[in-house]
Amino acid sequence: MATAAAVPAPVRRNPRQLRTLRKLALGAAGILGFLVTWQLLPTLGLVDPRYFPTATETLAQLGQEMRDLEFWRNVGRTLTAWGIGLVIATVLATVLGTVIGLVPFLRRATHTTVEFLRPIPSVALIPLAVLLYGYQLQAALIIIVFASFWQVFIQVLYGVADVDAVARDTARSFGLSRGSRIVNLVFPTALPYLMTGLRLAAAVALILAITAEMFIGNPGLGREIVFAQSAGNWPVVYALVIVTGLLGLLINLVFRAIERRSLAWHQSVRGEEVL
Numbered sequence: 348m349a350t351a352a353a354v355p356a357p358v359r360r361n362p363r364q365l366r367t368l369r370k371l372a373l374g375a376a377g378i379l380g381f382l383v384t385w386q387l388l389p390t391l392g393l394v395d396p397r398y399f400p401t402a403t404e405t406l407a408q409l410g411q412e413m414r415d416l417e418f419w420r421n422v423g424r425t426l427t428a429w430g431i432g433l434v435i436a437t438v439l440a441t442v443l444g445t446v447i448g449l450v451p452f453l454r455r456a457t458h459t460t461v462e463f464l465r466p467i468p469s470v471a472l473i474p475l476a477v478l479l480y481g482y483q484l485q486a487a488l489i490i491i492v493f494a495s496f497w498q499v500f501i502q503v504l505y506g507v508a509d510v511d512a513v514a515r516d517t518a519r520s521f522g523l524s525r526g527s528r529i530v531n532l533v534f535p536t537a538l539p540y541l542m543t544g545l546r547l548a549a550a551v552a553l554i555l556a557i558t559a560e561m562f563i564g565n566p567g568l569g570r571e572i573v574f575a576q577s578a579g580n581w582p583v584v585y586a587l588v589i590v591t592g593l594l595g596l597l598i599n600l601v602f603r604a605i606e607r608r609s610l611a612w613h614q615s616v617r618g619e620e621v622l
Contacts (some may be wrong), residue, residue, distance in 0.1 A: 376506025401584045408582035409589055422590070425567035429556040432491030433549055440548075441541065444503025449533070454504070458516045465501070469494035469555055471564050489558035494555045495548040502544030533578060539610055546602040553595055 389396035400408075400475045412418045447453045468491040471581035510533055519528075560569025568587055579604035 357426070398581055401586060405585045405589065409586040412583065412586055414591075419437050421569075421571055422594070424565070425553075425556055425560065425569070426594070428487050428491060428559065428565065428567065429549075429552050431484075432556065433495055433552040434487050434493045435488065436495035436548060436552070437499050437545060439492070440544070441503055444500045445507060445529070445533070446536070448504045448537075449529075454508075461500075465497045467493075470558060473559070475547050476559075476610030477563060482564045484565060486523035486563050487556065487565045488560055491552050491555045493554045497608065498548035498551055499541065499544035502540040502547075503537055506540030507533055509540070510536045540601075542606040542610060546606060547598070547604050549598050551593060551596060557591055 385402040385405075388394045389399050391399050412532040447457055472490050472493060474484075476489040479489070555568070555570075557569040559565055560567040561573050564570055568591055572584055572587045572591075574583075575587065
């Protein structure tokens with residue numbers, strides 16, 4: 348008597364894998380739709396192809412640029428200015444934000460000054476930066492640090508102020524020193540705010556690094572965009588703009604990963620994983 352063949356059990360994917368696949372599919376569809384639209388606009392004559400090359404022409408130019416060693420040098424120069432400015436801004440903002448946030452008198456005394464300085468556009472400082480340092484990296488760092496500083500500083504202030512009053516009083520009643528309270532109470536409370544500020548500051552620092560190269564003339568991607576625009580080489584212009592966008596995307600992904608790893612214990616990250 349023949350035995351019935353075993354029927355393999357259906358493969359079941361867990362909900363997280365399905366969500367990931369759905370996000371990837373939607374992201375790929377969005378990119379494809381964007382590229383098709385881009386390709387059709389100059390092809391159909393809706394925009395002047397002399398100043399708006401097709402997607403295929405721009406991507407081909409991008410591939411050519413990536414084979415040039417000078418292109419990678421310019422990427423490195425841009426990221427160097429970005430990294431140095433971001434580190435300086437983060438250290439200053441974290442230290443000052445913690446000190447001012449822990450001392451109510453300092454917070455009240457600096458509130459008006461902070462609200463006056465924070466809205467000043469960083470590009471407005473370019474003439475001052477050039478006057479102080481000329482066309483050097485230090486001039487670019489002034490506007491990068493200024494713009495990035497406020498992203499972290501304000502978040503740290505909010506984080507320090509968010510310390511639970513009951514927990515603070517409990518720590519005092521147990522006789523914990525100020526340093527111990529900062530490490531075990533203030534820092535864990537402010538860390539989510541700090542990571543948010545750092546992620547925002549990283550994006551702002553990249554924008555200002557490229558802006559400084561365009562207006563101050565520091566070597567990097569921004570200066571190459573200006574040179575290509577002056578020469579009327581529009582495929583190079585758009586190719587380099589794509590590179591700056593890809594750098595911004597990469598930086599955001601890296602800092603999101605760092606944020607998730609460092610805040611794996613926090614309810615905000617754990618809540619995202621459940622949803």
